[in-house]
Amino acid sequence: NAGVTQTPKFRVLKTGQSMTLLCAQDMNHEYMYWYRQDPGMGLRLIHYSVGEGTTAKGEVPDGYNVSRLKKQNFLLGLESAAPSQTSVYFCASSYSRATSTYTDTQYFGPGTRLTVL
Amino acid sequence: GESVGLHLPTLSVQEGDNSIINCAYSNSASDYFIWYKQESGKGPQFIIDIRSNMDKRQGQRVTVLLNKTVKHLSLQIAATQPGDSAVYFCAENPFGGGGGNKLTFGTGTQLKVEL
Secondary structure (H helix, E strand, O other), X not given: OOOEEEEOOEEEEOOOOOEEEEEEEXXXXXXXXXXXXXXXXXXXXXXXXXXXXXXXXXXXXXXXXXXXXXXXXXXXXXXXXXXXXXXXXXXXXXXXXXXXXXXXXXXEOOOEEEEEO | XXXXXXXXXXXXXXXXXXXXXXXXXXXXXXOEEEEEEEOOOOOOEEEEEEEOOOOEEEOOOEEEEEEOOOOEEEEEEOOOOHHHOEEEEEEEEOOOOOHHHOOEEOOOEEXXXXX
């Protein structure tokens, strides 16, 4: 059971380049999330998904797109990278609505450090 | 807007002492709160959570206290160890379990354990 994994761990892009970050979870979670973390700040939600085939905008969605074609995967895309997107990106997953057995706890991946020059 | 914040950005404690990390929240509708620990270069790790129908919850060496009257959350770490050195985040779910279970995170407190 690997939990939440992210690919790649590090990446350097030039302004205008595109890339896709991959998140995978093996816990059969319904919900998945993409966050960015900047120095001195907490995590900010970019996009999230409440199930396969669904996505929704979070707090800072501009400049990013996402897809959830398979339940276990959540992809984050940058179509035209900008220096302002230099950040550490974290993926997380959680069970769906809290029940007596499960909580809303989000489990995080190790992060992807992205630098845009 | 609604926010979750921490009172102290950095907390230094001696090994073996107890640590208390505080968090203020402003959304009275929040019903679920979580503490995360983040070590350098790693993702946030779940420590403990608490629902709004509780005032206190204990885990292994950690206790979370919730004071809904003053909208205050605290994390107590007993017998702090060097391995506890990390940034600690509080987070709240302001949507009552719905809305995709989105969390609002505080900015974090750096805990430094001195030998």
